[in-house]
Amino acid sequence: MNRHLRRKQRREGFQHKRLDHGNVTMAQMPWRVRETFGPVEDLLSTLETTGDIDTDKDGPVYRAPASHEWFDLAGAIEGFAAFYDQHACISGREMPTRSLHQLANKFSYGMMVFQSDVDAVRRDLAVLKAETMPMTENYTTAIIHTMQEIS
Numbered sequence: 001m002n003r004h005l006r007r008k009q010r011r012e013g014f015q016h017k018r019l020d021h022g023n024v025t026m027a028q029m030p031w032r033v034r035e036t037f038g039p040v041e042d043l044l045s046t047l048e049t050t051g052d053i054d055t056d057k058d059g060p061v062y063r064a065p066a067s068h069e070w071f072d073l074a075g076a077i078e079g080f081a082a083f084y085d086q087h088a089c090i091s092g093r094e095m096p097t098r099s100l101h102q103l104a105n106k107f108s109y110g111m112m113v114f115q116s117d118v119d120a121v122r123r124d125l126a127v128l129k130a131e132t133m134p135m136t137e138n139y140t141t142a143i144i145h146t147m148q149e150i151s
Contacts, residue, residue, distance in 0.1 A: 022138035060107045074108035086143050096124040
């Protein structure tokens with residue numbers, strides 16, 4: 001075997017191994033937790049400080065920070081709650097999503113949002129965040145794909 005082939009063989013042996021990041025938990029990826037919970041927490045902070053909500057002709061809207069697209073606010077909150085409802089079905093544990101559904105309904109029907117609503121959502125978000133930490137990326141992706149197939 002000539003010298004060039006031996007070098008090529010050695011270089012191939014040193015290549016980086018492809019890692020499966022799907023088994024990494026959300027606790028190991030704090031940026032993902034921020035991407036998930038940050039917009040809801042920011043919305044609650046805005047409701048507490050100014051009370052301003054962006055709207056269009058169809059009602060309240062939400063601008064996704066990553067894609068800069070506008071989405072129906074009630075639908076976005078419902079989707080967030082539906083993820084944890086699906087997780088509750090899989091895990092067999094009850095998830096506190098009632099306050100999220102109530103907030104989405106209030107936005108959907110144009111009702112007033114009170115401080116007690118915001119406090120209830122904040123309390124439930126803390127529980128949902130703690131529930132999210134041990135989830136793996138594969139698990140969360142599987143739930144999202146299941147939800148997309150259902151709808």
